[in-house]
Amino acid sequence: MPGFAIDASVIKADANRTRGIAGTEAIDWSRGEGPSRAVREYLATLDANDAEGHATAALQEPATSPKNISLTDPAARWTAAPGGPAFYAYSTNYLIDLQAGIIVDVEATPAYRTQEVDSTRIMIDRVAQRFHLKPQRLVGDTAYGSASMLAWMIDDKAIEPHVPVWENKTRSDDTLPNSDFQWLEQSNEYRCPTRHALRSERRQFPPVRLSSTHPLPISSRQQGLSMRRGVPSLSALQAFEAAARHESFSKAAAELSQTHGAVCKKVNELEAHLGITLFDRVRQRLVLSAAGAEYARRIRVHLDQIRRDTLELMRKQSEVKIQLAVGVTFASQWLIPRLHDFYELNPDLQLHIMGRDQPTFFDNSSFDAAIYFGQSLWPAMPGQPLVSDDKILAVCAPGLNGSRDGLSSEKISALPWIHTRDLPRAWLAWSETASTRVIEHSATNQHYDMFIMAINAAISGLGVALLPRILIDRELRSGALVQVHPHSIPNPESVYYSFPEQKRDWEPLKRFDQWLGAAVRDYREGCRRDRTAAVEAALAPH
Template identity: 40%
Template structure:
């Protein structure tokens, strides 16, 4: 069935004329004559059956329908241009569109991606932030790195690592001590993670401690936000050490207690079942699992040793 789509030339002419609100400027931008722009927009209006511009001796002005349509067309043409440039730039390479939870992507994955590029220069990995599951069939994503229980229909899950967050804070909050007791931590402002609302309650429970205010305190959606708040002495936060390795090494944050929060959930690489045989995804999967399983905190980082640095 033939699509109900006007000519690309007419859409490009309309988008330019709408952006400038001038047929003359659109003609100059597109290296066409003004009469050619008029014809293209006239044919588009005839195709749509609506008036896109109001003409007068003083020039042209978008109608309400024209304004609404121009906004939609502009975004669609931008998307077509991006996709076209992407294909032109591939030149025989494979591209992996990867959805990734933000802090994991920026703090752990990105610093290691150069190694993958060195090993597989023929594969390009594009990263986009996504925090929750989605339907792969409705997106362009080839895979996702996701924190949870790996319950994602239609996919195969590859476990990367557990989270195991630990209490971290600005060194000044230690007040000269190497670590803080759970009782002392309970007295400090507790920074909360929006998607892990029970984290502090679970941590105190594992220490056999009941803290009435364990779910109070400012809430932040991302671990990177928690880290910034902790560095600015706003309180103490539960953060996985592998997400703040640089901050720990530079002593902007220290681990305040050697006790990590045990969690059944973990970071997983999720690949749709229909794409598991893709060569580029297999290469990325193998490399990522190797990096994750080979990662350990540096020797000087375990527990109190970090606080002493």
């Protein structure tokens, strides 16, 4: 519910305390050398207001005479409201938007309560005129709870008052003042100190009297503790937990950025609604009762969980996830080892990588893009080839390679050959082109369903494998695998990058596309350097 809060700060006037006279004295401003500039401006403002016929209706002159009037700044008000010696002062009145946490208007008045309160009307009207903002509720302290102010809020402006009722009468007829009544949310009733209930449904009440001697149900109920379904309000539990942890209302108030009185009131209301003493007041010290200590321990666990859940929700909402379908081996061997650079450049993006190899998954999934081996782009899927000139290399573990120059075709034919599902004819194509005569394989064959299995078999020394260069880049550089024969064959499949048409202009995907292209260019450049180094090594004298 959008709402405003109203409050005032006392600002000391630049007026000497000794240069003043009693407020009851008559003042002849024409005496001496004439009034000062401040006095002339003050008098001119009064004349202008009178001429316009409104005489600051919202900011009426105080009904009571000030105790002292400054001769140099007569608009300043003699006050001791902040405590300590009295001085001349003004009030700066603030209207605060509770949802945005900003000051939407300011109005200066003399440091007089009636004028401070009446400035609220000016600011509410001015904000509505300037910014087209109207609060549904107004929060203030007891000073704003007068009968006339409450009537203006409810009847004239339809604003829900969240202010304590200001009862300025001293009871002399043995009746109970407002402050003695307590609102109980669960039973929907007021209770007097003698524990008698005052329920609204027992009889039809006349319209609410806007009198300083009668409480307003709206504002008074808002002060009560919400106990819907037996659960106290979160603010009351936070106040109690902080006070229990510090064993001090003052330290709890400082931690929660609240006043000492606000924290004390919430804890007292919590105790009243629970019917349990949570704190014992021992020699002006706050000591947890046994029930209070146990309740605080349990509440702390749940408040911590609420905090963690809230932070996790905020973190998830701030992240952008890209659902990426990638072949398992390509993700493990090539993509994932390079993601550190991607996250450094794009800390606000998260990749959710799923292992997929078939083109049909886009029909019933929420994937944003895919990287896969294939002989063409998937139908009706925009994209581009990432690597289309990859080579198939004959590799094995260093222990099977007995020579620095690799193995001959004949020696390779005597070793176990490792086959993969996606390259079923690779060994036939390689053997037909690796030598002037067809190589007859005389050893055992091993078959694996996925490239990652064949790679690990080769690393383990189980035989010689024909594998795409792009999938064994790290192993070749680290020496875990070695190329045992210089002959290679073209990879019949290219690496493609595709995405749904509706994702083409999605900004996070365009950023991933840009990074992926740069990573492929770096990989190609590394391959070129490796080929150059291999040629130079072959030509070098041994």
